[in-house]
Amino acid sequence: MQTQLTTEHLSPELAQQFLEGLPTSIRTALESRAEAMNYPVWAIIEMAIAGYLDDEALSFVDCKPKLN
Template identity: 80%
Template sequence: MPTQPPTDEHLSPELANQLLAGLPEKIRSALEARAQAMNYPVWAIVEMAIAGYLDEEALSFVDCQPRLD
């Protein structure tokens, strides 16, 4: 599974995992399933979900398959 590029502009994998651990099982499972279906790391899916909530013009699941490199 790809790792997150080193940057301060993205959610860290560690923080994403902490966030996932605090979510209800149904939501956590859905995010993990989406990550698996898109072949993306779960941190990227969590980041897209948050960004989509905060900014309707942000990159979302339906936009494209964004590159992680």
């Protein structure tokens, strides 16, 4: 059975466009974090935004979330 992303997540294509618009230092930091956590960069961007908007949101310091 193949897992599909829901529309509630940032698409990999949109994440790439977002990254391309960021300063190099920020883009590199997000990509490095994604690699270190072994997560797709779109998930890292989602966690960063969610953590900014909601103090109780899943963040980098939490256990590795399970991606669906």
